[in-house]
Amino acid sequence: MKKLKLLITGLGIATFGEANADYALNLSPGVTQLSRDIYDLHMYILWICVAIGVGVYGMMVYSIMHHRKSKGVVPAHFHENTKLEVIWTIIPFVILLAMAIPATKVMIEAYDTSASDMTVKVTGYQWKWRYTYLDNGIDFFSTLDAKSNEARQLGVRSNPEAVPNYLLEVDKPLVIPAGKKVRFLFTAADVIHSWWVPKFGWKKDAIPGYVTDAWTKVEQPGIYRGQCAELCGRDHGFMPIVVDVKSEADYNKWVEAQKAQAQKAVTDAAKTYSMAELMAKGEEVYNASCAGCHMANGEGMQGMFPAIKGSAVATGDLNTHLDVVVKGKGQMMPAFGDSLSPVEIAAVVTYQRNGFGNNKGDLVQPSDVSARN
């Protein structure tokens, strides 16, 4: 068995060279007790399958080698053997039983969300994740980071190898403490998504109108990555998950910093900004949240996503423009009222009205945005 495994791994390495050392052939045992239990179960059933395979394929190969007409074999005539048939019906039952028992144990463990230390609500959006800490009110969105986002556009001819953690990096990771049992509640705002970090051992669907739950308890601090696993529309492939597991002390520091930042956002929203500030911030927000559909050059996509450049909305009435961004429109344009702060919306609307040659000269302040909410 060991040899076979080595052989398979060896063949893999021989074919692909050492250039990319982090490719993997198998599940990762992961970083939690639950993920290791799932991994062990996986290996257990894999080896059972390998053993059955060796038996069945062995018989076939032997038969193909020896029971050929070209060797002058005279065919036998048997076509029944009740004893044999009963045996090979019963033995699989016993094997299945031997698989069902550990499977049941692990499933019960996976479902035990009781006695958790904290709870994070995870909401799937097209195409980003929102993390709400139910214990302390921290609440933020997590989207594909700007470098990956730029490199993944069609026709950019990027070199993904040069982008660190291409497609597996976000602007703001989920942060949780090590050694604590964290319960997650999953739901979605638009369509079904699925939250999956392979190293935690499971995925769970996030379904609009429903709440599902799951839990993890990560032992060691570290960065763990994953992706949305349920087809959720155009950018399904571009909504990664990054979890930054910190030691308890670091986690507490992070929580304090978040609270201070939230405080600052409130004061920021009351300020007035210059055109240059809004345009710079607006471009950043546009590229992260809008360019996926309306394209970085503002030209949109024929028949699917309208252009911003010269658009009736972006060059027309300001309040209509604000409403489209804050409340969304139709099936495809998301409502950004929740996911972007008033400052960000003010900036991006200013950017859209003045960039791409629209040159309206409008300056939108956060207070204008709050007024439309």
Added chain:
Amino acid sequence: MTEATHEEHAIHDEHIAHGHHDEHDHHGPAKGFMRWVFTTNHKDIGTLYLVTALIMFMVGGAMALVIRAELFEPGMQYVDPNFFNQMTTLHALIMVFGAVMPAFVGFANWMIPMMIGAPDMALPRMNNWSFWILPFAFVMLASTLFMDGGAPAAGWTLYPPLVLQGGAHLPFAIFTVHLLGMSSIMGAINIIVTVFNMRAPGMTLMKLPLFVWTWVITAFLLITVMPVFAGAVTMLLTDKFFGTSFFNAAGGGDPVLYQHLFWFFGHPEVYIMILPSFGVISTIIPTFARKPLFGYSSMVYATASIGFLSFIVWAHHQYTVGMPLAGELYFTYATMLIAVPTGVKVFNWVATMWKGAMTFETPMLFAIAFVVLFTMGGFTGLMMSISPADLQYHDTYFIVAHFHYVLVPGAVFALFAGTYYWLPKWTGHMYDEKLGKLHFWLSTVSVNVLFFPQHFLGLAGMPRRIPDYAVQFAEFNAMSSVGAFIFGFAQLIFVWVVIKAIRGGEKATDEVWEGASEHGLEWTLPSPPPYHTWTTAPDIK
């Protein structure tokens, strides 16, 4: 049947066939295109189904190549993600409903009457209908590609709410499903009525060729589940256009309800594609092993149990939706049980080969590859049935590898095997054995290069249905894409072999394969068979 009666039969049949010609010359095929439009002849309709399936196989295959081209390396090179999603959706719908299912209906039309000694299908006019619906359905589906917002892009499973975001295509896609459902149900009724009422005297149920048995069970699955699917998509339609909220939680509905309905159809659907394959393989292996099928009755019972179990395991596609623990465990145990009858089938095939005197013509090569590679898919299926492990496997390339192993070197190889096996009977000409073997070896090697690495990708963490991926998945994706292109182009050889055999070639004998007449009535008929066969029922001993 004993040897002696066989000889008699062959002579008897010859006589019938000729006698028939003299008396009913006007019953030959009509001339020209109208022959195909108005035909009620089971052989013509079989041919129509098979040709359609082959065309759809090439169309669906071309879409797969678009997908694999985009996935050849990381980064977005050729298509927009939205178009990519349209390709995955259409590829699956076309392969399932356009290629695999119609191809097996084509086999059924050609072979069932010839195998059971019936002059035609029981309901020949309905038979014409059930075929001619298909081309219109597929033209309608294809037309969505040119609509505003493009073709359906929510995956072949059409899950709401995502599918409801679709634009103009939605009603067209749904009506396509309705038409396909009507066609399948009519086809299924026809098969059941034919087999139950038109068997030659003496052909008792437990003497039916296994291909016929598997089709009867498949037909019952079709009649049971197609209406459920039609109902589910109709609910999508009313949710989208008539203000209902079946699947909308905000209106008191449940998006997961759709998944339950879909998979109540979808799981039996995968058996609809594989049971007739089991029938084909159970027909071919005994011929080339020159030995009767091992465990005929256990094959029948195993097929029936798989058919039954397929109705009660659907939610194993939904282990991650947050079912209650008891539900997870029930569906785990029930799904694991399918491995038992499936195992019995595999053991029986191996036992049929055991101590036979095998030869390895192209049909047998494909049949052997089927047993080996389908079993691989069975193993991964068993692994996925274990719900806690499936929390990792679900919605990854591991799943993609699993179902392609059961569908490509499974169902599609069974179709190749059956085509090579019966082509000389259908056309009266031997196919080109050299090219057939070339097709086999290219297909078998490339299908593994194509799908085996996908197991690794899934386990390493690559989700399915994504147009671009992180760089650590690059090597296996590249390998898979290379396999895909070789596999795709190898199929042109198959098309050529078929065309060549239709146009001419070495004359096939009636028996075609050594000793085949002991394995089925069809081999006692001339090659090619006359337009009408078994106008007088054969005697079965």
